[in-house]
Amino acid sequence: MRGKHGAQTDGAQGGARRARGKDAARARLDRDEPFDLYKTPGFLVRRLHQIVVSACYEGWGDLDISPVQYGALMAVRAFPGIDQRGLARAIAIDRSSIGTVSGQLERRGLIARRTGTRDKRNKELFLTAKGAAVLRRAHPLAWEIQDRILAPLDARERRVFVGLLAKLVERNNALSRAPLEPTGFEAD
Amino acid sequence: MRGKHGAQTDGAQGGARRARGKDAARARLDRDEPFDLYKTPGFLVRRLHQIVVSACYEGWGDLDISPVQYGALMAVRAFPGIDQRGLARAIAIDRSSIGTVSGQLERRGLIARRTGTRDKRNKELFLTAKGAAVLRRAHPLAWEIQDRILAPLDARERRVFVGLLAKLVERNNALSRAPLEPTGFEAD
DNA sequence: CGAAAATAGACAGTATACTGTCTAATTTGT
């Protein structure tokens, strides 16, 4: 950290010489290794994810959709009639979560679920008019939200960051338990 | 609603038309806007977060700790006697989640919770011997996990990525609903 | 001092994200 996360972190590791009352804590710190959690990519990724989710709820406001729901709506619009499993693969969420998500979207009338004609095990998903309307409002806002999050970076940094992020995600796809399989819709 | 996107809802309202595989999907894609979800930072961040969590569970294996639990243990070791609220601020999780997390860690005997002596509303948290042992095993593995995730990037790219990530997280801290307040431990 | 405000924690409720298991429907392999 050392100024990375701000000067107010002295309690965490700096200025050991001026320790007064917190000897126990500081002793622990100096002995072994510093409290370096804040520098680890894992921690930072979790934080950024929290930030993205918050920014989405705030940015979409009364649309009241989550990032995952937005992704699901986008995918259902792109691939009408897609089944739940296919949707899960297309937006990289778990086979189990997709049931909850599509259930919510159906309950709110944003998508329609219909038992498959060809294969009765399937539920085919379609965007409703209401869902399409929500998506039309949500889409431009998504770009605003994104701009807001990326605001601290200049244009070049944004490109670099998103590029490296995409590379990491792509190359680690298999590591995830719900890997992305973008093909998604291979009917027939 | 029927004009622009209406065709996509046909299936929902009755047109039992059997999309002729990829052609139908592709037509939808080309018409309006591409299915650009995969390029958005929000989606990528969610994916990377999933990947980090998976990699942690896999990497820590029988230690059976989550990234958040690891962070909590690290913080409790660094700040023995910290209260739950302070811990929440130190690792940037919600005041409510921290109750669950510290409850689990206590149940597994990794930390001890003791009602505050000075302020009886507080629960003071301490690492147990067992918790310390877990942490000693977990810590080197954390670096392996991290290296594994960052493997697709070379040394320079890693520095750049982590730097930009840290910048985004730091500058958007307030945007999150559980902002990080690294001070954490201001005893007396 | 004593009432009001503030705070810590607990609990109920919701959404994401995973595991594992179960049923129903379909595909397969002999």
Add this chain to the structure above:
DNA sequence: ACAAATTAGACAGTATACTGTCTATTTTCG
């Protein structure tokens, strides 16, 4: 053809992460 394997979805269970509300305790201040 028909039993076995596979698949889609649903459901129960767990962990994270948030909101809101409630109680107990402490602090503030009139």
